[in-house]
């Protein structure tokens with residue numbers, strides 16, 4: 001970008017998910033750029049996304065500092081995440097943590113679809129729905145051309161002269177594959193399935209809880225709208241698909257029922273719901289990939305799952321996408337205000353994020369220990385109540401990125 005040019009820098013955000021929507025909204029008020037957000041699904045495409053999210057206190061702390069209006073809006077539209085209880089399915093409580101002991105503010109619980117709707121509402125005019133990015137190529141002058149498929153016509157379309165591309169298409173990011181080549185994910189040997197179902201006044205599920213029978217785990221919490229989100233898991237061989245025989249009500253009930261057959265009220269409620277709704281379950285395998293934010297000299301920045309696909313064990317996928325977005329918005333706004341080139345953005349965001357993200361990815365993997373084949377959830381959870389784990393949890397929830405202005409003030 002040159003200061004003398006009258007041409008507005010063109011910024012394309014690929015993916016109106018969590019990171020992409022926040023970044024688009026953080027730039028949307030600028031009159032000195034052309035801003036386009038490409039979203040693969042149609043305008044109502046994610047309304048039935050059957051998943052709940054618990055977003056960590058660290059995302060809320062970060063938003064409170066960088067984008068306070070979003071922190072208020074998200075708190076107002078969600079339930080607070082204030083405690084984390086781990087029990088056995090027979091009712092024995094192994095850990096009962098008030099998040100206030102390790103975090104400065106609550107996290108949140110929300111339906112994925114509701115969070116998407118909330119984040120997308122103010123940026124409606126910037127989003128091209130039904131536009132699936134397929135390619136992103138360098139032009140001779142260093143700018144980029146994005147190619148996307150317009151789902152309504154089935155035709156391919158191009159946007160050229162892109163000064164900055166923000167790649168926020170999530171875990172299966174085509175721009176990540178194009179830039180770095182396709183990488184096979186690492187599977188951890190755990191099936192993780194999820195289910196969202198409506199509940200009545202007799203529902204015993206409230207804030208974030210986990211129930212183990214050996215390494216087989218149920219995780220559940222209430223989300224707004226009288227729904228419960230439940231994510232069940234059990235070990236599988238890391239090199240094979242989820243066995244079909246495990247996808248039956250009988251096998252699932254047996255995975256969570258202790259030897260004496262006695263389930264706690266909460267576990268019994270969840271097992272019954274899982275078995276009754278087995279046809280609505282979304283099945284997946286725990287997986288992660290490498291971390292990639294930038295390629296030297298290219299005006300393309302990867303954020304969220306596109307940059308660092310991680311296991312969801314600590315509820316940090318969306319949470320880290322939010323931390324990324326806060327830093328990216330600040331760096332892009334700062335470069336635009338100063339008239340700096342946008343080519344250096346990706347490297348600057350990477351420098352501020354890479355160490356933190358590495359810590360979170362590794363900690364999330366480490367915390368998966370009690371879900372692996374042969375794990376002892378009693379001993380493993382006891383360790384999670386000890387100081388080394390608690391220290392890491394405090395760091396996870398409190399040591400968030402800080403606005404550059406704040407750093408400069410204290411320098």
Ligand SMILES: Cc1cc2nc3c(=O)[nH]c(=O)nc-3n(C[C@H](O)[C@H](O)[C@H](O)COP(=O)(O)OP(=O)(O)OC[C@H]3O[C@@H](n4cnc5c(N)ncnc54)[C@H](O)[C@@H]3O)c2cc1C
Pocket residue numbers: 014015016017018019020038039040041051052053054055056131132133134168169170171172173174192193194231284303304305306312314315316317318319320321
């Ligand atoms: C079972 C499960 C449970 C989880 N639980 C939690 C949790 O409790 N807490 C938490 O913090 N995280 C959780 N996560 C992770 C979390 O959902 C993701 O980390 C988070 O959504 C990533 O945000 P993102 O903005 O990078 O991508 P996404 O939110 O995935 O958004 C990507 C967007 O890009 C769009 N898109 C995709 N391809 C294209 C394309 N080619 N062109 C244009 N647009 C495209 C998609 O439609 C989508 O809108 C969980 C994940 C799973 C699988």
